Structure formats: structure tokens, C-alpha cells
Amino acid sequence: MSILLHGALILVLCPLVVGLLGRTKALWTGRRGPPLLQLVFDLHRLLRKRAVFSDVTTFVFRLSPYLVLASALTAVAVVPVLGVRAPAAFPLDFVWFAYVAGLGRMALMLGALDTGSSFEGMGASREATFGALLEPALFAVMGAMCLKTGVSSFGSALLLEARGGGGIVWGASIVALFIGVQVESARMPVDDPTTHLELTMVHEVMILDHSGPELAALQAAAALKLTVALGLVATLLNPLVGRAPTSVVVSANVAMTGLLAVFLGTVESLVARLKLRVVPQYIVVAFAAASAALLATTLRGSAP
Amino acid sequence: MIQAQRFERIPERTVDDWRGRVEGALRARVHLLSLFGRRDGDEVLVTALLQRDDGAVEVERARVAALGYASLTPQFPALHIFERELHEQTGLSIHGHPWCRPVRFEGAARGSHDRHPFHVVAGKEVHEVAVGPIHAGVIEPGAFRFMCLGETVHHLEICLGYQHRGVEALLLRRDVRSLGPLVESVAGDTSVGHAWAYSAAIEALTGQPASPNESLRRAILLEFERVGMHLATLAGVAADVGFLQGAATFGRLRTTVINTIQRLCGSRFGRGAIRPGSTRATLDGFAGTGPTTGLSLPEVHANLTLVERDLQTVEDLFTSARTVRHRLEGVGSVSPALAEAIGLVGPVARAAAAHRDLRVRGPAAYDPPVGLATRSEGDCWGRTLVRLDELQHSLTWLRSAFERAPHWTTSRVSIGALTPSALVVALVEGLRGEIVHALETDGDGRLVHYKVQDPSLRNWLGLALAVRDNEISDFPICNKTFDLSYCGNDL
Secondary structure (H helix, E strand, O other): OOHHHHHHHHHHHHHHHHHHHHHHHHHHOOOOOOOOOHHHHHHHHHHOOOOOOOOOOOHHHHHHHHHHHHHHHHHHHHOOOOOOOOOOOOOOHHHHHHHHHHHHHHHHHHHHHHOOOHHHHHHHHHHHHHHHHHHHHHHHHHHHHHHHHOOOOOOHHHHOOOOOOOOHHHHHHHHHHHHHHHHHOOOOOOOOOOOOOHHHOOHHHHOOOOOHHHHHHHHHHHHHHHHHHHHHHHHHHOOOOOOOOHHHHHHHHHHHHHHHHHHHHHHHHHOOOOOOOOHHHHHHHHHHHHHHHHHHOOOOOOOO | OOEEEEEEOOOEEOHHHHHHHHHHHHHOOOEEEEEEEEEEOOEEEEEEEEEOOOOOEEEEEEEEOOOOEEOOOOOOHHHHHHHHHHHHHHOOOEEOOOOOOOOOOOHHHOOOHHHOOOOOOOOOOEEEEEEOOOOOOOOOOOEEEEEEEOOEEEEEEEEOOOOOOOHHHHHHHOOHHHOHHHHHOOOHHHHHHHHHHHHHHHHHHHOOOOOHHHHHHHHHHHHHHHHHHHHHHHHHHHHHOOOHHHHHHHHHHHHHHHHHHHHHHOOOOOOOOEEOOEEOOOOOOOOOOOOOOOOOHHHHHHHHHHHHHHHHHHHHHHHHOHHHHHHHOOOOOOOHHHHHHOOOOOHHHHOOOOOOOOOOOOOOOOOOOOOOOOOOOOOHHHHHHHHHHHHHHHHHHHHHHHHOOOOOOOOEOOOOOOOOOEEEEEEEEEOOEEEEEEEEEOOOOOEEEEEEEOOHHHHHHHHHHHOOOOEHHHHHHHHHHHOOOHHHHHO
16 A cells, blocks of 8 residues: 555544544533544644744744654554555564654753743643653554564554454554553553643643644644544554455444544543542553453463 | 621720730630731720620720730741731731741732742752742742752742732721622632621621521522532632543533522622621522523522432542542541631531531521531641531521522612711621621711631641641642632732
8 A cells, every 4th residue: 555545544434533533422421522533623724823932932842842753654654554454564663663753752851841831830840750651552552463463564564363363462552552552652540631620631731832833743743643543553453464455444433443533532521530649540550451451462372 | 507696885995914914815726717906096906706605796996006016926836927917917916926927918018929938948959839920821920939858848938928808997988878899809719798787787787687597598698609609619729630420510510500599689799698787599380570580499499409419429439539538538638726726717617526606606607507517627638628528417407408498589678878987797608618797987977997718827827837737739628628719818
């Protein structure tokens, strides 16, 4: 599948995932909800606005949103979001991915610290804690999948089911990755994307001072991260991967990504947010699941 | 239904005598309603209002020279805010007050909030977070400074007074019979509570107490106000813990309730409904002097049924959600002993095992009776449950009050001259606790002092102490479950 088509599909999928999530939450609370393409309207509005920069900020603050967006875009290139081989897959691409994502995270945190606001400092500190806890979980999951399939790249996710990984490795990986989605895209119960309370925010507080095109870049990056992460989980869940023509697999994967967005929205509507002190424990659940997956690869002999 | 007590010929005691009597009463755990003063020449008349267990109010007054007196706060912390206010309003020296900081930046200090003497905490791990005075949610202004160790709050200092409008001075400048609109804006969401206290005080001063029918109708308005505002608070709590269904439904029910108030009296916040000598709230079928409201008794019952039914559903969802419980339990605790020591009032105190509710016991007790809501947890969970219980009690009471079939005709008694040289104390259990209005006249029957006290004044310290050693990210839910009024404090 051509790189262009792959990229275009994900870009189209992006606002739909965010829109579906918003709609789901609205329906659970008895409202009609925003249009499915609200993200597009928001970005369009923000791009026409002028950014306002505080006097105390430096170029770090201005640069950070674009670094965050760039890191999110590169992730699109290597993760098999659509259930087929990603256009830029290469051996050990997940290591590259983890640190490009880390670069984006660092840019976001530096931008927040650059404002000198105590709120944003707290947000950055929380983000650093959560990020540090999540990284080992990602590596453990990838390690498990690579051991099981013998392919040391993200592509292993495509082969996991075919190589007999339908058991513990598969299930535990999905659990770990789903919690990863919640942490990485700042969803409930880890972070509350709708809150207005700066003292409790994690992701939202770090983008509080950004405006105009810079805010648009950050929102686009957040939507991309969410779509890519949900797409990866969909790939693992998709029973057709590797067993049907490309177009069928891709359609099924897109549909499953949408369903996952609905599921995420439902979870978000039915639970309250965790205490901030407990969030690290929740992330450790992801690591525990990932470790279980890794251990399970030793049970019945891994593939060569 | 309402307590408005009139005092004439109040003895003026010497400072030592007065101090001894107040100390004795407080030792015997008599409830202190208020402590305030007014300048009289070079001296200051300091008045303490105490409420005995049977509900009767006692007045202890002293004539104090500008030299001042030795503070009672070190022994009785509940007095701290009153003595600070006394010092600020009258210039009286309060010797040995441990924490004599500005309450509202009165007089020469007015507007100098940026020079508030915040405590300073030093150390490698310490960081300070300044919140406000402009609130992100564009609510009322107040400056909060957190001294934190990492994510844990070591101390919170609250600096209020940004909305100080000089209410007490304004009240003396206008005709005493037409203060209604001013009194209703002391704290906008407690319009009915303050208007009732004011009207009852004036009626007691002129010797024209309201009829039981009229008091019942006023109480109905007050309970609607309580239900509406408790629902708003609960919607806020649900939103702050991220429980969407609660946030949406509690908020929707509040609209039903305040729309009912609007159709009863023309204002969603009950403004203009209660005035000295009259209660302008009416139902269809009682062709009084007012225009038709389009609201009939069956419609009131239908609205109550809707609220009760949907409240039951969402309350079950809210209280049975383990994540909600986990988020609120054990957070922002105020022990019963601490609550009593610092003199908390209202639902906040009742969430910490207090049994004080003017509507339940004493001269202002409701007829038909209303249930008492009290919990012993003292944390955010307790405060939330007390509000939910009070909602149920108020809704049940509203049913039985409507069954008493009060006569909804707008009547009007013209208000006569005020009794000279008298002090009237009016008490109303508002949605945040006891509202105290104390009015005093001089020898010519002119008003010389109008003391307004919103329950928030005493409860703000409770919030500051509740968040100690809690996570800073839990401050918003502590703040929301206390749900105090900024303008009620700032006057």
C-alpha cells in the first residue's frame, strides 16, 4: 500500500476517532454532542487565529508544539495502524518509535516549563512520572510480540495471531496497550480531558498557554497519537489480519478503531477519574500485563 | 418557622466582666453565633451573640476603650475571624491574637490585596502555587496560596476580600424598609435566605411578625433555594471527579427547580419574593394582587416528582460508582473535634457529626418538621452525602408543606416605625448554614448598625485546614464540597 494512501487514510480517520469519542460521551450523558468533524472545525478556527506569546517565554515555547506534532507524524509512518505493514517499517523500529515519542514528550514538557507557571510545572512533573512508568510497559509488550513471532519490529503485531499467539501473550498485550492508550492520550481515568481545574490536569495544563496555530499543532498531535494507539490495538484485535485482501483488512481495521473509540468513550463516561496518587499504580498494571506477556512467551517455546 | 429575637436595654458590662461571661459560656459549650462591634465615640461597643441549647439567643455587650482587650482566640479558635473583623472594622486592638490578618482589606488598606502577608515556607522540597485571584472558571475572585512539598499541600492560605462592596455601610445609607434588593445581593445564591432574615428582623423591630401562613410560604421558597443550590454543588462535585452522568443530570434537575422558583415568584433566584411585610409568591388558583404565574399546584407536584425520580436514579449511579467513592473518601477530612473547635456551621459541620440545624430544633424549627442530615465522616464523601440527604429531606418537606395548603395570596402589611433603642437578631438556616442578621436602632428609632453574617465567613478556615497533607490535585473537590461563598464573606 502506498505511503500516501496510508497517510491520507490515517489523517481522515483522526477527526472521526475524536468525533466518535465525543459523541459517545455526549450520548451517555443524555446530550446530542458535537459534530463528528468538530476537530477539523476547531483546527481550522485555530489556524486562522494569531498566537499570543507571554513575555517570559522563549523560542522553546514556540518550537515545542511543532516538535510534538512532528514526533506524532513520524509515529504514523512506523506503526501498523491499518492492519497492514506500515510504510516505513524497519527492524527495531519500535525502539526508534519509543524515543521519537519521548522526544515529543520532552518538547511538550520543556514548552510547559518555559512558561514559568507553577501549574504547568506540576503538569510537566506528572507527565514525566507517567511517561517513565509507561515506557518499560511498551518495551515489554514489544519484546513479547517479537519473541513470539520472531520478527523484531512493529510488524510482529501483524503476525502475532498467525504464529499462535492467541493466548496469554495476545490478551495481556492488548490490556497493556489499552492502558497505554489511556495514559498516552490523556484519557480517563488517568487524566480528565474535560476538566477546567488546572490543579488536577496533566496534559491539558501543559498546553494551557498555547494559542492559535501552535494550539492547533498540539491538538492535531494529540488526535494523531490517539488514532495511532487505537489503530495498533485494533490491529491486534482484528481477526482478518494476514487472512484477507488488503482492502478488506484495512476496512475492518478502520471499523475496529472506531469501535475502540466508542469503547474508550464509554469507559470515560462511566468511571470517575482516579486519584492522582493512584494513577502510577494503574500504569503499573500495564507493566504487569506486559510482563505477563513477556513471561508467557517462555511457556511453550517461542518461535525461532 | 423563623427566629427573630428583640432585645431592649442591653446591659453594658466592663471588659473583664464581659470577657468572663463569654469565656464561661464558651467553656460550657454554648454556641457563639457572632461577635461584632461598632464605634460609639472614642469607644467600641462589642457584642457577642450566644445561643443556648434551647435555641434562645443571649446578648453579652461590653464598652471597650480603644486600648482594646486580650484576645479570646488562643483559647477559642472559633472566634479568630470575628476578632480579626472586629479589629479591621473598628480599629480596636485585640492583644495576643495569633493570626490578626486582614479579612477584607477595609479602610486605608482597601485594595491592597497584593500586599497580603502570606506565610513563607522555606526548604529545598518546598514549592508554592498561587491560584487566583482571577479564577479560570470565571467564578468569584479569591487568592489561594499553596505551600507544597511535592504534590502534598503543607499549608494553604486563603486571601479573600476582592469583592468587598462595603455592604454593611451601604445598608445604613438607605431607607431601612427598602433594603431588600441590597440584602439579596449579599450572596446571590442565598437571596431567599438573606431576604428572609432581613424581613423577619424588620418585622420584629416594628412588632409586626409574619403570620404562620406567610412564614410557611417563605420556608417553601427557602427550601426550593436549598434544593436548587445543593443540586448545583453536586453537579460541580460530579464534574470535578469526572463523573459525567452526575454532572449532566444534577445540573439539569437544578434547572427544573429554579424554574419552579421563577414561576412562583418571577425570579429564578427568588429575588423580590420576600420583603418586610409581604411575600410575593403565588400559585394559580389564588387570584391575589399579582399577575398569573401559570403554575398550578399539580404542576408543582409534577416538578417535585420529576426531580425526586431522576434524583433517585442519578444518586444511585453516583454513590454506587466505586471510582467516585474512592475519589472522595478520606479526602479533605475535618474531624468532629476540629470542626467544633474552629466553629464550622451548616452542612460542612453536619458532615463532621454536628447536629446543629436551626430548622430542626429550637424556636425556628419547621412545622411540619424536617429531617436532620448528619454524617460522621467529615471528608468530601461525608459532605457530599450530607447534601444528598438534605436534598431528600427538603423534597419530602416541600411535599408536606404543600399539603398544608398555604394560602398563596399576595398580601401586604405596611411597615410601621422601628422600635427605638432595640437590637434584633434574626437567624435563618440558609443552604450553607446559619445566616445571622443583627440590626440595632438608636433612641430615635433610626438604624445605627446592621450586621450581616453569611455562614461562609466562619467556614473558609475549615477548607484551609481540610486540604493540609492532602494532594494539591484534590483541592478542587475539597473546595467544591465546602462550596463556600466568596461575596458572602467579602460583603
